[in-house]
Amino acid sequence: MTGGDSLRLGVLGGTFDPPHYGHLALAETARVQLGLARVLFVPAGHPPHKPGYPLSPAIHRAAMVRAAIADNPAFVLSRVDLDRPGPHYTVDMLTMLNRMFRGADFYFLMGSDSLAEFLTWRDPVGIIRQVTLAVMERPGWTADLDALEREIPGIRERMVWLDAPLLDLSATDLRRRVREGLPIRYLVPPAVESYIREHRLYLPSSEIA
Ligand code: ATP
Numbered sequence: 353m354t355g356g357d358s359l360r361l362g363v364l365g366g367t368f369d370p371p372h373y374g375h376l377a378l379a380e381t382a383r384v385q386l387g388l389a390r391v392l393f394v395p396a397g398h399p400p401h402k403p404g405y406p407l408s409p410a411i412h413r414a415a416m417v418r419a420a421i422a423d424n425p426a427f428v429l430s431r432v433d434l435d436r437p438g439p440h441y442t443v444d445m446l447t448m449l450n451r452m453f454r455g456a457d458f459y460f461l462m463g464s465d466s467l468a469e470f471l472t473w474r475d476p477v478g479i480i481r482q483v484t485l486a487v488m489e490r491p492g493w494t495a496d497l498d499a500l501e502r503e504i505p506g507i508r509e510r511m512v513w514l515d516a517p518l519l520d521l522s523a524t525d526l527r528r529r530v531r532e533g534l535p536i537r538y539l540v541p542p543a544v545e546s547y548i549r550e551h552r553l554y555l556p557s558s559e560i561a
Contacts (some may be wrong), residue, residue, distance in 0.1 A: 362391035363483065365445065370416045372522075377516055379424075379427060392429075394430045395434055419547050425538050432445060443474055458482060467500075473506075486512050490520075
């Protein structure tokens with residue numbers, strides 16, 4: 353909270369399968385740059401934009417987020433999206449959070465890959481009415497800001513860019529690395545790596561006991 357202003361909250365939605373240092377750098381950069389009191393990590397129930405993807409069970413994804421954020425008192429796990437029936441559209445999740453934290457000033461954190469696909473999301477106008485987008489550049493993803501502004505006039509004013517280094521990390525690549533026996537140390541927090549090993553996540557099904 354900054355003097356006299358309303359409570360500033362960050363929201364980082366994602367599948368977190370698994371959470372990695374890209375997510376944590378996004379959240380911490382936003383926390384410091386925007387003076388956020390808290391960043392809510394919101395694992396998605398079942399995201400409509402990843403329909404064919406065999407998502408790990410929510411219990412694992414939530415536990416890994418909890419492990420990843422444990423050492424940062426400003427980071428909080430929110431089960432708001434996991435504990436509601438689908439379809440799990442971001443716009444509805446944000447409406448719920450706005451009701452839960454009335455008067456708060458919300459920032460929705462995302463990588464530039466999400467911004468590049470933002471027009472395909474359900475009710476993007478409804479989203480930017482409720483939150484400011486806080487965007488971190490992601491390698492290989494440049495959003496067409498002119499096209500976005502043409503489709504949603506005024507979106508630029510509802511967007512801030514985060515000053516963070518480019519981190520070429522993705523959960524997809526981490527799952528592949530585990531599957532292929534490659535290291536993930538230094539790419540995810542140690543507690544997340546331990547959880548993945550202990551629960552034998554992301555192994556080819558033949559190797560799961
Ligand atoms: P997957 O590879 O399974 O699609 P992901 O690594 O993109 O997963 P998500 O949980 O889908 O992770 O991402 C949640 C949010 O975090 C998205 O807005 C995404 O753009 C952002 N994000 C993830 N990784 C990075 C990164 N390396 N740099 C910046 N933003 C990131």
